[in-house]
Amino acid sequence: MRECRVKDFFAAGNGSPRLVIDVEDLWVRRDSHYVLEGITFSLREGTFLGVIGPNGAGKTTLVKAMLGLIKPSRGRITVLGMSPGELKHELHHIGYMPQQVLFDPYFPVSVYDVVMMGRTCCIGTFRLPRRGDREVVQESIAAVGLQGMEGKPIGELSGGQQKRAFLARAICLETSILLLDEPTAGLDMDSQENFMDLLMRLKEEKGLTVVFVSHDVNILARFADEMVCINRTMHLHGRPREVLGSERLKEAYRCEFDFLAGKGTGGGEA
Numbered sequence: 001m002r003e004c005r006v007k008d009f010f011a012a013g014n015g016s017p018r019l020v021i022d023v024e025d026l027w028v029r030r031d032s033h034y035v036l037e038g039i040t041f042s043l044r045e046g047t048f049l050g051v052i053g054p055n056g057a058g059k060t061t062l063v064k065a066m067l068g069l070i071k072p073s074r075g076r077i078t079v080l081g082m083s084p085g086e087l088k089h090e091l092h093h094i095g096y097m098p099q100q101v102l103f104d105p106y107f108p109v110s111v112y113d114v115v116m117m118g119r120t121c122c123i124g125t126f127r128l129p130r131r132g133d134r135e136v137v138q139e140s141i142a143a144v145g146l147q148g149m150e151g152k153p154i155g156e157l158s159g160g161q162q163k164r165a166f167l168a169r170a171i172c173l174e175t176s177i178l179l180l181d182e183p184t185a186g187l188d189m190d191s192q193e194n195f196m197d198l199l200m201r202l203k204e205e206k207g208l209t210v211v212f213v214s215h216d217v218n219i220l221a222r223f224a225d226e227m228v229c230i231n232r233t234m235h236l237h238g239r240p241r242e243v244l245g246s247e248r249l250k251e252a253y254r255c256e257f258d259f260l261a262g263k264g265t266g267g268g269e270a
């Protein structure tokens with residue numbers, strides 16, 4: 001029954017790409033001030049969206065609001081035709097790689113376990129994985145090139161291999177949308193290239209829509225179809241060439257200093 005919501009969503013329409021993410025006048029308050037104000041954009045199926053903005057700009061907050069993990073103070077978010085409240089029953093259609101994955105490097109959790117954790121919402125609480133779950137996990141591990149490393153403790157993998165394992169965890173669902181929060185941060189050039197090749201291959205194979213938060217404008221200039229630049233408010237949305245060539249980009253990054261100085265927070269904390 002629930003499954004039908006996403007299937008119906010993709011089946012409806014005239015065959016042109018569907019609007020899979022629609023954010024309208026989004027305001028989010030943390031503590032005593034607004035960290036997002038009036039964010040509006042939409043994204044069509046199969047698009048790769050790059051999200052940039054200085055530290056503290058609200059990028060992670062935006063991703064978490066899309067997942068329904070943070071409640072907006074105002075505005076509307078629709079993902080796959082659903083509100084965040086409805087989406088919480090359909091989270092297996094969204095693959096999420098958080099900016100920070102906190103784990104004890106000495107805790108003996110294997111690559112296989114980490115990826116299987118991604119299927120928790122499909123398996124259900126207090127249920128054991130079924131054969132289908134185990135197969136999907138193996139396929140996801142193979143898709144990111146970590147076959148043979150299933151039993152290795154996650155803490156013994158290199159940074160690049162760990163990123164691959166977390167990507168496998170994000171795609172081991174019936175994923176339509178990938179929300180990746182700084183997935184290539186800390187990787188060397190080779191590992192970045194490998195990660196991007198892998199991501200673009202998976203995107204094409206599975207027809208994924210990708211939201212990719214990054215400080216690396218070179219990666220986004222190469223791979224993104226569209227970019228948004230935010231710094232509390234929305235500064236730019238367009239093709240990478242338009243965004244990166246815009247005078248308003250400097251304006252967005254200069255705002256960082258006002259923001260850190262506590263000016264213009266709009267929440268009465270100035």
Ligand SMILES: Nc1ncnc2c1ncn2[C@@H]1O[C@H](COP(=O)(O)OP(=O)(O)OP(=O)(O)O)[C@@H](O)[C@H]1O
Pocket residue numbers: 030031035053054055056057058059060061062099
């Ligand atoms: N749990 C929280 N409680 C209160 N304020 C928070 C919380 N998390 C983030 N913030 C604040 O929200 C603002 C936006 O933070 P966010 O993490 O979204 O920024 P970001 O653009 O992802 O930054 P970065 O590039 O450093 O990852 C910051 O001012 C931050 O201090």
Ligand SMILES: [Mg+2]
Pocket residue numbers: 059060061099181
């Ligand atoms: Mg962040």
